[in-house]
Amino acid sequence: MAEQAFYSVHPKFHAAVDCIIFGFEEGELSLLLLQRNFEPAKGEWSLAGGFVEDGENIDDAARRVVAELTGLDDLYMRQVHTYGEVERDPGERVLSTAYYALVDIKKYDRELVRAHNAFWIKLPAIPRLIFDHNRMVQDALRFMRYQATVKPVGINLLPEEFTLTQLQALYEAILGEPIDKRNFRKRIAQMDYIEKTGGIDKTLSRKGAALYRFNREKYDGNFKI
């Protein structure tokens, strides 16, 4: 299909990416959302989005959009879905591909986020968003939840070293239901790729809690047979 004529009879469209950026804080999942502080549609909320540029891979466009907002460029990101309703963007026709990103909420660039008028909003308090962005959030949440039950992607929401209490709270937030402490710890103990660092965190308890880390080599080793 290398004939120019073959392509030229077909229309072209803007290609956007919209990013559902998840964080985890105080036992709840949050999203990083932007509030427009200029007209039109001043005050309305949206996902972090942008357009795919010439010569730019679509995955790279999504990474760029997140990096421009957070300063972080090595995040865990996955494509969720492409939305192509004719009237989804009332301005012009735009096809948009949604990606989700997982952020350690301690690490992002606060200046950049402030400059973009972006805020972390806890999941139950997500406002009405522009266009079909609420649907994108629902789809991303469902997909992220599924992935979290299959692989330890959730760990990307925690700092490098974490306690089992934090990890349990994270999974409770992701799955939206309480988990039995003893059963949870039994399951984690079977995962040799979640290993004790030897360190102890005393910020959250008097007794102190053992710190753990994710060992990527061991994890990859387990599954790349």
Added chain:
Amino acid sequence: MAEQAFYSVHPKFHAAVDCIIFGFEEGELSLLLLQRNFEPAKGEWSLAGGFVEDGENIDDAARRVVAELTGLDDLYMRQVHTYGEVERDPGERVLSTAYYALVDIKKYDRELVRAHNAFWIKLPAIPRLIFDHNRMVQDALRFMRYQATVKPVGINLLPEEFTLTQLQALYEAILGEPIDKRNFRKRIAQMDYIEKTGGIDKTLSRKGAALYRFNREKYDGNFKI
């Protein structure tokens, strides 16, 4: 974001859809593939594809592409992934969204398929395809397999009435491994939305096998509580 100037600084791209059309015959999954019978790239194989047109929903574009080839317009279809590598189409830059479709292989329009120089190819014999179409097939297969373990989507590959032996052969083809007959039938017996029609199929055995059908109302009722 309703200002024209906001959009116009960004490039536009062709938006394609490519369809992985699954069928099931003689105990094996097949794909409906096209072989180019004209230059350039004469003889090369590809998925059924097409471009999204103005005023056309992207899902509708995928349905149109499959309908133009098979004559079938009410198939089970799901979006798989969007491929946006810069050089994925050596002609012009094209972003392509892959969909899979499930076809009752007895039902398609043979004239249309012949006119398009398309052929059913069994999965183990899939040839090298143009561009990134082999990767699309792998991704679609993985996604379809996952969905088949979660919901009875596979039934869309069978005729309205089917025997349990056919259904088991289908799931063996989808999952790529043999299934124990008694365990399989026990599991099916628990699904009240797979019900006996009362009919008997004698084409495949002397004894005759009970015919079953999928009851969509019962299925929806079970899960829409």
Added chain:
DNA sequence: AAATAAAAGTGTACTTGCAACACTTTTTAC
């Protein structure tokens, strides 16, 4: 120095779903 408070950490019994496994029934064709 003793009491208190607050989170970390630990084991067992029960239930349930999945996996392994082989023979009988029915009917047509020879």
Added chain:
DNA sequence: GTAAAAAGTGTTGCAAGTACACTTTTATTT
């Protein structure tokens, strides 16, 4: 009537998951 070919049918064992409550440790307070 016998042979062939597919349909149909139950039980047992195992493993994974679930339910469930008390002890340990240490900083803070009195």
